[in-house]
Each structure stands twice: as C-alpha cells, then as structure tokens.
C-alpha cells in the first residue's frame with residue numbers, strides 16, 4: 001500500500017494529484033505543518049527532514065517531489081504520465097520538474113516565508129523572491145502559449161505546475177504578480193479534470209477546518 005504524507009495545499013498536493021490520476025490505491029495521511037506535526041518525533045522517523053511529501057512504499061520511504069512524481073508515473077505505465085525512461089523526452093520532463101522545484105518552488109518559499117530567513121530584512125527578502133517568481137512565471141507563461149500541456153501530452157509536470165499556480169492566490173502576493181493569461185487558462189483546463197477538482201475541493205475544506 002502507498003501512503004502519502006501530505007499537508008493541505010502544500011507542494012505534496014502534486015503527489016496527491018498524481019496518485020489519483022495514476023489510479024493507484026493509496027492512503028493520504030494529513031500532516032498539519034501549521035501545527036508543527038512535521039517536526040514531531042513520529043513524523044521525523046518517516047522523514048528526518050520534517051518536510052512533506054513523503055511516500056511510504058513497500059520498498060521504503062521516498063521523499064522529494066522530483067523523485068516521487070516520476071516514481072508514481074512509472075507505477076502506472078498505462079496512464080502515460082511521463083515519457084518512458086531512457087530517452088530525450090523523459091530527460092526534458094525531468095528538466096521541467098527540476099526547474100519547478102529548484103527555481104519556482106524556491107522563489108515561492110522566499111516570497112511567502114520571508115520571515116524564515118533569519119537575520120535578514122523581511123521585505124527585502126520578499127522583494128527579491130517576488131522578482132524571481134515573476135521571471136519564472138513569465139517563462140512558464142511563454143512556454144504555454146499555444147500549448148495544452150507542459151510536454152506534448154498530459155503528465156505529472158502539469159500536476160506539479162498546477163500546485164504552484166494555485167499558490168499565486170496567497171494573500172502575501174496580492175497585487176504583486178504580473179498577469180499570466182496562458183497560465184490562467186492552463187489552470188482552468190487542469191481544474192476541469194474531475195479528479196483534480198474533487199481533490200482541490202477537499203483541500204479547501206481541510207484548510208477551512210485547520
């Protein structure tokens with residue numbers, strides 16, 4: 001059985017989306033990071049870094065979205081959630097996953113959690129990261145012009161990007177991001193997928209209860 005450790009609306013939502021789109025039996029274990037549950041000994045035994053996602057599998061615990069998403073895709077080869085391993089299209093997909101993690105997610109972290117940069121001016125940290133976020137979103141918006149998906153077909157890259165697009169609605173970013181019409185349309189297309197819309201509804205409910 002696959003068990004996903006996940007915090008509502010966190011980056012682990014991409015793995016939750018992927019498990020659903022892959023049609024794999026799984027359990028979602030909610031880790032309330034806002035309450036510090038990710039730093040509790042019970043969770044640190046699962047992921048000593050105290051981060052979500054963590055995916056418990058029969059072979060062990062896997063962390064890092066850029067590893068978990070391809071792992072899920074490969075467990076459901078009939079769903080074609082990534083190009084097959086070993087070729088250039090798969091390497092391109094991996095490049096996008098890396099970009100989303102190391103550039104887009106990193107920019108969001110600085111923009112939304114600037115106070116975590118100890119000893120630094122919070123507004124200066126936020127401004128630098130909002131600028132990086134803007135550049136990354138501009139690149140993605142241009143990439144999606146005239147395209148339905150990030151790759152030639154629907155993939156886990158789309159699910160990972162969707163989570164970061166949802167984060168644009170964070171109150172701390174209000175009025176700070178440029179319009180991104182292609183990203184807006186992409187987000188709408190993704191949320192027209194019934195499985196994703198249903199999960200997002202559950203996530204919103206979970207956030208409201210927190």
Ligand SMILES: N[C@@H](CCC(=O)N[C@@H](CS)C(=O)NCC(=O)O)C(=O)O
Pocket residue numbers: 007010011012033038050051052053063064065066101
């Ligand atoms: N590189 C990791 C990043 C994981 C990460 O930063 N997760 C955040 C949620 S988006 C988290 O667990 N934050 C809790 C904390 O740092 O206290 C991945 O992509 O899996």
